[in-house]
Amino acid sequence: MPISIKDLPKEKYVLPGNAACPGCPENMGLRFVGMALGSKAILVVPAGCTAVIQGLAPGSGLNFPILNVPFASSDSVAAGLSSAKKVLGEDATVVVWAGDGGTADIGFATLSGAAERNDDIIHICVDNEAYMNTGIQRSSQTPLGAWTTTTLSGKKERKKDVPLIMLMHRIPYVATASVAYPTDFIEKLRKASTIKGFKYIHLHAPCPVGWRFDPALTASIARLAVETGMWILFDAEGGKVTISPPSKPFIDKSRRKPIREYLSIQGRFRNLTDEILKELEKQVDENWSLLLKLST
């Protein structure tokens, strides 16, 4: 069911004056989670930027119940919480809101365990492609060639494809999303909340601080990632992959914008060589062809 922004609940889950940086994609994402799930959501949040965005206790800049937890523990805490709600017969959607580090690196075993057990939770990976909270260190989600404080001359390895790894866990629902496409993200969240078992949503979240761009451009850069084909929006219910509407036009390679348009406005790719650019272009093609194979 297509969603129109004006039909979304007016209730605010992200309160003004919280501690997010200007142009913060995590803050945007959290607002959309509020719009999609409203008062049903209980958030489990490991270490990462969102631990800071909440602001200082005893106050909170977010209007959700939030259980902050150790870095590598979130999906297990969520599994336990979801089990308790079931035992008590309470209606709740338990959501893990974790960074790419909390998801793909230190939290990976926990994530994989919960997915394999099909625990009834939604895991959202808010992917800003580095450890931002500790000051922009590389993660397995940092793309090839990107500068971080631990890859000064550009990362040498490619981005690990977590959505596909999660797809191979044969969980009931996997999706990618982008902060530039709120209705697509909200639809996916709503769909996920109606499905029992483990749901995984990987949210692309360009970070002005870590990627070195003007904070006014967060949404534009996120959109360029989709328009260049660097980030592909899809979802998979019961293992059946469907390219999502915002990405559909870009199945046709000729309609994709050159990836240089996306990279050149990010300071983290300042020292990009032609060789790396070619390699990144090749990776985009590979990612598309694999995903299209899976979607037929």
Added chain:
Amino acid sequence: MALKTLTGNYAIATAVKLARVKVISAYPITPQTTIVEKLSEMIELGELEADMIRVESEHSALAAVYGAASGGVRSFTATSSHGLLYMHEMLWWVAGARIPIVMAVVSRTIGPPWNIWTDHSDVMDHRDTGWLITFVENNQEALDETIKLFRITEDKRVYLPGIVALDAFILSHTTEPVDVPDQSLVDAFLPPREQPYVFRAGNPLVLGNIPRDLKWNMRMREDVHKAMERAKKVIEEADHLWEKIVGRRHGGLTECYRCEDAKHFMIGVGAWVGDMKEAVDYLRDRFGLRVGLIKVRYFRPFPSEDIIKWLNNAASAVVFDRSISPSVGGPVFIEVLASLASAGVRTPVRGVIAGLAGVDVTHEDLANVMLTSISEVEELGAFKQNVLWFYGGE
């Protein structure tokens, strides 16, 4: 009441069932494994109505029961040795969040080398986390104390998690007759769960975001300390209530064995306290020595008051530790010294490190250490050596 022959691990599993636990999560490690295997079987047979979350690691096991307990249900986990160490940061988080949880730790040596035999190093490594810690002497106590610990941890004066520690194999895999109380008695003893807060949808409660005021954060730690102090009374009360309802008591924070006229004291925790009792009998009956034993039942909160009371006018004390804080001594020894110093009591105390890595220690060994120690202190008025490594009968 029914007398059954149970291993220590089955006694724990039986206690968990009687406590009507709702969520269990654990990861296999020898010698803890049979606790969760038994609980899984009880669930499969429909004897226990609980959810078992079969996680991929111990870190996740404690995380899962923490999530469940924060969600408002009684939860349990069990582990041992490397598993407990793997959980370490979660132990701090649970205690800091003031969420009652009970965990059984089958205490086992830490590697290298790999070694599955008993040793208290794993539990002692967690003494500062804010968990209550009780060591049991036998399988009956394992069952009773597990049930009691649910009541104690869920008392609003406490609201801290608790560990029931039992020695690897000596208790975990050894069968003993255990009196299993009727469910109705346990229900009379153990009220429905209470906890400081419950996470629910629609109630924007936040746990654990960054503090505005660091002093307020420091106060949280002081509150853990104070709750631990208050737990002393709650533990004594639980012990008396258990006696009233079930007709059995083990002592509150300590049990003192043949202490009334004792001059020299043995002090210890865990299963080998049973051997110490035999050593006391032997030393009294054979040599006419006035020896008593202080069994430290709770290591956290530490029973300083009891230690001071018993040792105030004593001639000497020998503390036996199955773990070591290198360059200082055994953890129980350290606490005994600190307790006595705080009260200005100058009784000579020796710390004996023995039974590490599962090295066997018999009651004759323990008695022999006491004989040399007593003659040394009677001759010199002090111990030549405060920390003594003892490897067992030569």
